Amino acid sequence: MSLFINDQCINCDVCEPECPNNAISMGPQIYVIDPDLCTECVGHYDTPQCMEVCPVDCILSNPDHAESPETLKQKFLRLTGQC
Structure with missing residues (x-):
């Protein structure tokens, strides 16, 4: 499942600079x-890097975008041109 910032x-x-997929931007x-x-950093890191560095723990799983680990892996492969 993708993440969101509350x-x-x-x-x-x-x-923002920690995201390997450039998925984070200023709204x-x-x-x-x-x-x-x-991709929750699947394919890049073992844990979501944005969650690791957030000082206020405002980054959560997005229930509106549920994705399996395999789906996240496929998204990673598509985004990096490996599929």
Whole structure:
């Protein structure tokens, strides 16, 4: 499942550069995660790097975009041109 950033975000700017898929960008008020680009770092890292660095724990699993580990792996392969 892709991730999302809730309204607890303090715009600290640490998550955006950690995303290997460039899925994080500044929204109208807080950072947002593009579910079409988020793989929860599958294929890159063992854990989502944005969640690792977030000082306020405002990055959560997005129940509106449920994806299996295999689906996330396939998305990673598509995004990196490996399929």
